[in-house]
Structures are given as structure tokens and as C-alpha cells.
Amino acid sequence: xxxxxxxxxxxxxxxxxxxxxxxxxxxxxxxxxxxxxxxxxxxxxxxxxxxxxxxxxxxxxxxxxxxxxxxxxxxxxxxxxxxxxxxxxxxxxxxxxxxxxxxxxxxxxxxxxxxxxxxxxxxxxxxxxxxxxxxx
Amino acid sequence: xxxxxxxxxxxxxxxxxxxxxxxxxxxxxxxxxxxxxxxxxxxxxxxxxxxxxxxxxxxxxxxxxxxxxxxxxxxxxxxxxxxxxxxxxxxxxxxxxxxxxxxxxxxxxxxxxxxxxxxxxxxxxxxxxxxxxxxx
DNA sequence: ATGCAAATGATAATTATTATCATATGAAAA
DNA sequence: TTTTCATATGATAATAATTATCATTTGCAT
Ligand SMILES: [Mn+2]
Ligand SMILES: [Mn+2]
Ligand SMILES: [Zn+2]
Ligand SMILES: [Zn+2]
Numbered sequence: 001x002x003x004x005x006x007x008x009x010x011x012x013x014x015x016x017x018x019x020x021x022x023x024x025x026x027x028x029x030x031x032x033x034x035x036x037x038x039x040x041x042x043x044x045x046x047x048x049x050x051x052x053x054x055x056x057x058x059x060x061x062x063x064x065x066x067x068x069x070x071x072x073x074x075x076x077x078x079x080x081x082x083x084x085x086x087x088x089x090x091x092x093x094x095x096x097x098x099x100x101x102x103x104x105x106x107x108x109x110x111x112x113x114x115x116x117x118x119x120x121x122x123x124x125x126x127x128x129x130x131x132x133x134x135x136x
Numbered sequence: 137x138x139x140x141x142x143x144x145x146x147x148x149x150x151x152x153x154x155x156x157x158x159x160x161x162x163x164x165x166x167x168x169x170x171x172x173x174x175x176x177x178x179x180x181x182x183x184x185x186x187x188x189x190x191x192x193x194x195x196x197x198x199x200x201x202x203x204x205x206x207x208x209x210x211x212x213x214x215x216x217x218x219x220x221x222x223x224x225x226x227x228x229x230x231x232x233x234x235x236x237x238x239x240x241x242x243x244x245x246x247x248x249x250x251x252x253x254x255x256x257x258x259x260x261x262x263x264x265x266x267x268x269x270x271x272x
Numbered sequence: 273a274t275g276c277a278a279a280t281g282a283t284a285a286t287t288a289t290t291a292t293c294a295t296a297t298g299a300a301a302a
Numbered sequence: 303t304t305t306t307c308a309t310a311t312g313a314t315a316a317t318a319a320t321t322a323t324c325a326t327t328t329g330c331a332t
Contacts, residue, residue, distance in 0.1 A: 045290080046311060066320085091237055098229055105256075106260075107216055107225075112253065121243070148279090178281080181320085203319060
């Protein structure tokens with residue numbers, strides 16, 4: 001009662017394959033650009049449509065934002081984003097949340113995710129030389 | 137070297153005052169609607185402009201999303217969002233993050249925030265009666 | 273009063289995403 | 303096989319949220 005047999009099409013195969021091949025977290029548009037060589041006639045909306053579909057089926061991850069980014073990895077993990085260059089990297093660290101307050105509020109916990117911001121090694125080095133960094 | 141003397145205008149006073157008076161987390165547009173009675177001639181973009189400005193000055197909080205929501209409370213706290221009705225409530229619970237992996241990756245930790253999703257009491261009750269819930 | 277920098281509000285532009293719809297596709301039925 | 307038919311696709315338009323532009327206004331400092 002979860003994954004309702006999603007039909008395999010050429011575009012779906014390629015979109016999913018391409019996303020899974022990346023260690024980065026591309027936007028729909030970036031992925032669209034990437035697959036153009038393999039699928040010259042694909043439309044951007046097909047990419048959006050299928051990424052959204054995959055996400056709802058639990059096949060891929062999604063990092064909400066403006067723009068949203070997608071993630072080929074679905075093993076539970078978090079992300080750290082560089083506040084300077086915007087890069088997002090995987091972070092495999094368990095973050096336990098105490099549910100006492102959640103229970104008190106009367107909520108039934110469903111899921112949670114930690115959004116971590118930091119300065120990556122590269123930007124950190126550069127900030128030592130330059131005057132100004134940052135563009136959150 | 138932080139808050140660079142933000143000029144006080146009538147619209148700024150009212151926008152900030154109104155936001156601070158709310159326990160909810162309004163969107164720019166909702167706040168705009170709210171202040172119409174006090175500032176009939178204000179423009180939506182002034183609301184956006186100043187909320188963004190306040191946020192950058194650290195005077196208010198911002199919950200990124202589509203649409204973004206603003207928060208008059210700046211004491212460190214997290215939020216829990218109902219996956220059914222979309223309501224966002226404050227959650228005062230300390231969530232410690234182990235920085236070992238972050239250090240390993242070479243990042244300098246800046247901030248982090250936990251996005252918790254759950255089913256609120258009201259929606260939970262209703263889901264007992266109704267067939268379908270959910271619209272993440 | 274006058275000058276002037278900053279803020280405002282009207283408007284247009286942009287960005288990201290979603291909706292609409294005619295056509296294409298491809299597996300299953302006949 | 304041809305036909306059927308549900309689903310997917312891609313072109314296009316629409317929408318939502320936010321941001322940019324710019325002429326005008328505001329209100330402190332001369
Ligand atoms: Mn990831
Ligand atoms: Mn809050
Ligand atoms: Zn960086
Ligand atoms: Zn609810």
C-alpha cells in the first residue's frame with residue numbers, strides 16, 4: 001500500500017539514473033541540463049513532474065528551498081550547507097530529538113530533519129584572505 | 137558592528153509591532169492584510185522589504201518555505217508543523233548536535249535548525265473519524 | 273526654509289513551479 | 303497484428319512568491 005507501480009519510461013529511467021549518479025543535490029533545472037545530452041527532446045516540466053513523483057513514492061529525497069533540490073540518496077541523513085557558497089553536503093550524524101515537549105503539545109511525531117549551516121573548508125580559508133564573505 | 141541603526145518609520149513600527157503581537161507565524165501577505173487597518177496605504181512590497189530587513193538585522197525570525205513565514209520571537213526555539221493542516225507551533229526543546237562529523241568535513245558550524253513534522257491534536261482526532269488525511 | 277539621503281508604493285520583472293491540453297507511447301485486449 | 307485505452311510527454315500558458323525599478327515622498331540636518 002505504498003509504491004503504486006510506477007511505469008518505467010525512458011525519461012524516468014534517465015532522470016532517476018542521472019540523479020543517483022550525482023553526489024551533489026541538483027535543482028530540477030540543473031538535472032534537466034544534465035540529461036539533455038541523453039534526452040535532447042525532454043521538457044523541463046517532465047523533469048519536475050517525475051522528480052515530484054519519485055519524491056512522493058519515496059524513491060528520492062527533496063531539500064525544500066528556493067529552488068528545491070533533489071537527492072538520489074534516501075538513506076537517512078542530514079545536510080550541511082555552506083553559508084557562503086551554498087554548497088550542500090551529506091552529513092551522516094544521528095540527531096536524537098526528545099519527544100516530551102512534542103507529546104505535551106499533543107502532536108504525533110511524524111518526521112524531522114536538521115538544517116545545518118556552516119562555512120566550508122574552502123570558504124573558510126578564503127575568508128582569511130578576503131575582507132568580506134557571506135551572502136546568506 | 138551588527139545592527140546598523142535602522143531608521144524608524146511608521147510602517148516599520150507597525151509591521152514589527154504587529155508581527156510581535158502574533159503567536160502565529162504569518163506570511164508576508166498575511167501580515168500585510170493584518171496591518172491594512174492600521175496602514176491603509178501600505179504596499180505589499182514594503183512589508184516584504186522590511187521583513188527581510190528585520191530578518192537580516194536579527195530582529196525577527198524567518199521560516200523558509202513556500203511561502204516563507206516570519207516569526208516575532210527570536211529566542212532560540214524550534215518549530216513543529218502539522219503535516220495535515222500546515223499549522224506551525226513553537227517548540228522549546230534543546231536539540232544538541234554532535235559536531236564531530238561536521239569538523240571532519242572541515243566545516244565551521246554556524247547555526248542549525250530542526251524542522252519537525254507531526255500531526256496536531258486536532259488533526260489526529262479528525263483522522264480517527266475521516267477516511268483520508270494528509271496533504272504534505 | 274532647503275537640501276538630501278533614505279523609504280515608500282506603484283508597477284513591472286523575475287523565478288520557480290504547476291496546470292492545461294493536444295499528441296505520443298506502449299502494453300494488453302481483441 | 304491491429305485496435306484500444308490509460309498514461310506519459312512536451313509545448314505552452316498560468317500562477318505564486320518574491321524582487322527590481324523608479325518616480326515621489328518623508329523627515330531629519332543644515
Ligand atoms: Mn543528501
Ligand atoms: Mn516561532
Ligand atoms: Zn563554501
Ligand atoms: Zn493539524
